[in-house]
Amino acid sequence: MDWFTRFISEESSWLGRSSRDHIRLPGTGPCTSPRRGRLRWVGMTSASESDGDFEELEVLTEEEIEELTEAEPEVFPITYSGQDFDVAGLVRRMSSEDILIPTFGHEDERIESAGFQRSFVWRRSQMDRFIESLLLGYPIPGIFLVRQTDRRYLVLDGQQRLKTLQYFFEGIYKGKEFSLRNVADEFKGLTYKALTDEKRRLLDDTFIQATIVVTDGSTASLEAIYQIFERVNAGGTPLTPHEIRVALYAGPFIDFLSHLNAGDEWRSVYGNISPRLRDQELVLRSLAFYQNEESYERPLKSFLNHFVAENRELRGSLITDHINDRFTTASAILAEAVGRDGFVLSGYQINVALTEAVFVGMMRRLDRDGDVDVGRVKDAVGTIRADDRLIAAVSQSTADHDAVTTRLEIATANMAEV
Numbered sequence: 001m002d003w004f005t006r007f008i009s010e011e012s013s014w015l016g017r018s019s020r021d022h023i024r025l026p027g028t029g030p031c032t033s034p035r036r037g038r039l040r041w042v043g044m045t046s047a048s049e050s051d052g053d054f055e056e057l058e059v060l061t062e063e064e065i066e067e068l069t070e071a072e073p074e075v076f077p078i079t080y081s082g083q084d085f086d087v088a089g090l091v092r093r094m095s096s097e098d099i100l101i102p103t104f105g106h107e108d109e110r111i112e113s114a115g116f117q118r119s120f121v122w123r124r125s126q127m128d129r130f131i132e133s134l135l136l137g138y139p140i141p142g143i144f145l146v147r148q149t150d151r152r153y154l155v156l157d158g159q160q161r162l163k164t165l166q167y168f169f170e171g172i173y174k175g176k177e178f179s180l181r182n183v184a185d186e187f188k189g190l191t192y193k194a195l196t197d198e199k200r201r202l203l204d205d206t207f208i209q210a211t212i213v214v215t216d217g218s219t220a221s222l223e224a225i226y227q228i229f230e231r232v233n234a235g236g237t238p239l240t241p242h243e244i245r246v247a248l249y250a251g252p253f254i255d256f257l258s259h260l261n262a263g264d265e266w267r268s269v270y271g272n273i274s275p276r277l278r279d280q281e282l283v284l285r286s287l288a289f290y291q292n293e294e295s296y297e298r299p300l301k302s303f304l305n306h307f308v309a310e311n312r313e314l315r316g317s318l319i320t321d322h323i324n325d326r327f328t329t330a331s332a333i334l335a336e337a338v339g340r341d342g343f344v345l346s347g348y349q350i351n352v353a354l355t356e357a358v359f360v361g362m363m364r365r366l367d368r369d370g371d372v373d374v375g376r377v378k379d380a381v382g383t384i385r386a387d388d389r390l391i392a393a394v395s396q397s398t399a400d401h402d403a404v405t406t407r408l409e410i411a412t413a414n415m416a417e418v
Contacts, residue, residue: 087203129183298400
């Protein structure tokens with residue numbers, strides 16, 4: 001792999017990591033999950049990295065790839081342009097907050113289309129080689145920016161490069177002097193202040209090409225940016241549909257999902273925290289089908305986007321106390337009745353479609369008065385898992401309308417008897 005491809009691959013392959021830092025709301029505790037032993041397989045996240053009891057594929061699943069590539073029923077126009085920025089100007093704009101790197105998934109009042117970026121994750125060797133490439137006059141990949149109505153620029157793609165430049169110009173990284181190490185001998189030990197005038201001018205005056213997308217903050221504009229990011233979402237490890245969703249629709253509802261996702265009872269069902277936000281997406285799917293099954297149409301990503309957009313500010317029909325009670329109570333009952341094993345059909349991963357259906361059925365049962373018999377819940381889950389129609393609906397074309405309807409009907413009918 002050449003250096004150019006490596007820059008693109010390294011940057012895009014880390015776009016979804018900081019989401020492991022789940023929020024804590026008043027009265028909630030940190031997420032915990034039982035350990036049942038560690039497994040290590042090529043292409044999976046280690047238990048030590050993801051802080052839990054099973055390992056998850058880092059690469060996209062077949063279902064995620066299908067969802068990413070499925071055509072939307074409606075596309076939205078967008079306005080964009082190209083512009084070259086000199087390196088010194090980019091750093092100056094970042095220092096003055098005219099260019100913003102949003103915090104992943106959470107509310108920032110300065111930002112209209114918040115949160116595509118994640119934590120800074122480049123290793124020092126990558127940072128050094130990037131600066132060295134600029135000093136050598138090598139070409140580098142362009143960046144994507146979003147220009148919002150206050151004319152601030154938001155970084156859609158390019159955080160690692162821009163933050164590296166800012167650290168080098170400031171001369172400090174993680175509290176220590178930023179001097180080049182993993183570079184050719186002629187550059188070893190150099191800081192920005194120690195550059196010769198010639199090298200400093202070369203670095204300052206290097207142009208980086210930017211594609212600038214314009215947003216007016218409307219739902220249609222945000223959906224257009226989602227579609228754009230889907231199409232440029234490439235590299236070593238592309239983002240999942242939900243990683244893009246969380247980034248685009250950052251706000252109180254995403255924080256609420258993070259709160260539910262961090263609950264002890266839910267973690268006992270799902271297992272360790274997913275580095276790719278698959279656990280949080282499963283929470284979202286359960287809530288969306290519980291609330292809005294009647295409005296479901298393919299593609300699934302558009303249905304979920306619409307649900308998140310409608311509830312982004314936690315206003316309107318979504319009552320958080322009610323949802324919080326239903327989801328956490330369902331998690332506690334199912335954790336006691338069947339645990340994580342009740343949702344695994346093969347291998348080590350839970351089956352998303354099965355889990356979503358059972359949770360929807362359980363939450364609907366909780367909408368009725370009367371105590372729930374945990375023993376009967378265990379029997380009901382066994383009956384659901386033994387239903388051939390259910391197995392078909394959670395194994396193939398799981399986003400099809402008929403598959404969704406079938407599994408939710410089966411789960412709801414069986415849970416109604418507990």
